[in-house]
Amino acid sequence: MFQASLRARSDHTNAVVTATGSMPEVAALEKIGTRMTLERGKALFHEGDPADHVYKVVNGAIRTSRLMSDGRRYVLDFLFPGDFVGINEDSVRTMTAEAICETVLMRYPRRLFEAVVEEDRGLGRLVYAALCDGLASAQDRMLLLGRKTAIERIASFLLMMADRRPDGRVELPMTRADIADYLGLTVETVSRILSQLKAEGVIAMREPTRIVLVRRAKLESLADGA
Amino acid sequence: MFQASLRARSDHTNAVVTATGSMPEVAALEKIGTRMTLERGKALFHEGDPADHVYKVVNGAIRTSRLMSDGRRYVLDFLFPGDFVGINEDSVRTMTAEAICETVLMRYPRRLFEAVVEEDRGLGRLVYAALCDGLASAQDRMLLLGRKTAIERIASFLLMMADRRPDGRVELPMTRADIADYLGLTVETVSRILSQLKAEGVIAMREPTRIVLVRRAKLESLADGA
DNA sequence: CGCATAGTTGAACTCTCTCAACAGCCGTGG
DNA sequence: CCACGGCTGTTGAGAGAGTTCAACTATGCG
Numbered sequence: 001m002f003q004a005s006l007r008a009r010s011d012h013t014n015a016v017v018t019a020t021g022s023m024p025e026v027a028a029l030e031k032i033g034t035r036m037t038l039e040r041g042k043a044l045f046h047e048g049d050p051a052d053h054v055y056k057v058v059n060g061a062i063r064t065s066r067l068m069s070d071g072r073r074y075v076l077d078f079l080f081p082g083d084f085v086g087i088n089e090d091s092v093r094t095m096t097a098e099a100i101c102e103t104v105l106m107r108y109p110r111r112l113f114e115a116v117v118e119e120d121r122g123l124g125r126l127v128y129a130a131l132c133d134g135l136a137s138a139q140d141r142m143l144l145l146g147r148k149t150a151i152e153r154i155a156s157f158l159l160m161m162a163d164r165r166p167d168g169r170v171e172l173p174m175t176r177a178d179i180a181d182y183l184g185l186t187v188e189t190v191s192r193i194l195s196q197l198k199a200e201g202v203i204a205m206r207e208p209t210r211i212v213l214v215r216r217a218k219l220e221s222l223a224d225g226a
Numbered sequence: 227m228f229q230a231s232l233r234a235r236s237d238h239t240n241a242v243v244t245a246t247g248s249m250p251e252v253a254a255l256e257k258i259g260t261r262m263t264l265e266r267g268k269a270l271f272h273e274g275d276p277a278d279h280v281y282k283v284v285n286g287a288i289r290t291s292r293l294m295s296d297g298r299r300y301v302l303d304f305l306f307p308g309d310f311v312g313i314n315e316d317s318v319r320t321m322t323a324e325a326i327c328e329t330v331l332m333r334y335p336r337r338l339f340e341a342v343v344e345e346d347r348g349l350g351r352l353v354y355a356a357l358c359d360g361l362a363s364a365q366d367r368m369l370l371l372g373r374k375t376a377i378e379r380i381a382s383f384l385l386m387m388a389d390r391r392p393d394g395r396v397e398l399p400m401t402r403a404d405i406a407d408y409l410g411l412t413v414e415t416v417s418r419i420l421s422q423l424k425a426e427g428v429i430a431m432r433e434p435t436r437i438v439l440v441r442r443a444k445l446e447s448l449a450d451g452a
Numbered sequence: 453c454g455c456a457t458a459g460t461t462g463a464a465c466t467c468t469c470t471c472a473a474c475a476g477c478c479g480t481g482g
Numbered sequence: 483c484c485a486c487g488g489c490t491g492t493t494g495a496g497a498g499a500g501t502t503c504a505a506c507t508a509t510g511c512g
Contacts, residue, residue, distance in 0.1 A: 066365075068451055069450055069451065074368060074369040074372045074373045076368065088361060094362070094365070095365075128354070128357075131357050132314050132357070134361055135360055135361050136320070138361060138365065138368065139292075139302055139321075142300060142302065142367055142368060143292055145368060145371035145410060146300045146371045146407070146410030147294060147300045181372070182372075184373060224294065224295055225294055225296050
């Protein structure tokens with residue numbers, strides 16, 4: 001009955017959404033959940049597996065992806081603390097979920113999770129909002145993939161990642177290959193364009209995983225095509 | 227609270243979903259709906275408009291799209307009879323919806339629509355399933371846009387369109403430009419590849435809008451990369 | 453009949469990919 | 483402690499898929 005990994009954030013419904021961790025409705029959830037840890041690179045589940053659990057990222061980061069028969073990969077999403085994984089999957093997984101770094105998750109049996117959601121209006125709305133949010137960001141990405149140039153994609157990506165962390169600093173726990181597969185580019189192009197942005201002084205990058213948005217306005221205009 | 231146009235089909239929940247038109251829960255909806263007609267090319271709403279109605283396509287076809295500041299367009303979806311339009315929009319439209327041919331719609335005030343959905347479990351599930359379905363197809367399209375070649379995209383598109391009509395015949399009410407903007411290609415490429423498929427005997431095409439899938443199996447292997 | 457719009461086809465160009473080499477980092481083990 | 487191999491990231495050069503520009507055809511509508 002479900003299909004994607006979800007993210008509950010502030011845009012829809014209201015502020016309640018972001019505060020998941022401390023909301024009363026979560027109590028009902030926590031009762032049925034168990035904590036688990038996943039090492040970097042380990043899979044939470046694979047395409048084709050039975051979808052009998054729902055997860056929430058507590059710490060770390062998850063990457064969801066799909067594989068084509070010839071090995072081409074597409075990264076559907078990166079999930080960070082607070083995001084749900086595996087909600088909205090049908091009975092069978094349509095994607096693979098792997099930890100891109102040491103990751104802590106809460107794991108809920110799907111039946112129970114759905115029962116709780118069914119009972120609890122507030123949680124139901126939360127899940128619904130997460131679903132809407134997922135759809136909205138999927139649409140943003142379709143525009144990105146369908147019509148944006150490589151520079152525009154990278155700029156958009158950096159801004160998206162920056163939105164999750166308030167200051168200008170961006171942590172990129174994923175590899176260049178992950179970024180490439182997320183943006184529909186190749187590793188080389190990602191690397192080249194990051195270097196170019198660095199050379200132009202738009203971003204700073206001492207280590208490959210740590211980026212600082214130096215000229216955010218410039219990035220924003222680049223993201224939109226300028 | 228909403229963001230996209232939705233489509234309720236059979237995959238999720240159950241067969242009930244496809245039979246929308248004849249379901250009991252729809253009675254409640256029809257009470258609050260009014261019928262309307264839209265000429266070819268006319269807009270149902272524009273990006274930025276207040277989102278105070280939800281629509282259902284009765285007849286014809288709707289195209290939803292987004293525009294970038296420099297005029298690049300991306301077509302989010304084509305909506306056909308039975309599909310909902312404008313569900314899951316926030317208070318402001320994030321996309322433009324236009325009729326690609328003479329189109330009949332049912333129009334429901336959003337407040338009332340949401341109230342009915344809130345009341346009616348069955349309808350709620352229907353909307354929820356539609357949302358899941360929209361997300362699933364958005365994910366398919368991200369893979370398509372991110373990793374498929376032009377031929378693979380066209381083949382996938384033709385198969386998608388064919389799935390809506392049982393026989394091998396495909397009606398394409400949209401222009402080549404619409405298809406191009408939907409698949410992240412240019413008009414010329416779409417045209418060229420359709421010609422190529424025709425020359426190879428994979429499809430037949432007497433008029434640009436009518437296509438017959440002659441060798442469906444071939445198309446299917448093309449769609450996946452073979 | 454003539455103009456506007458949609459579709460097709462050709463040729464040149466370009467952005468991104470592919471292939472290849474190299475650099476940097478890290479953990480393992482001698 | 484350093485050498486080594488493996489993995490990730492960077493950079494260069496050449497190739498190619500799809501775009502851009504342009505001309506032409508077909509279709510429909512006044």
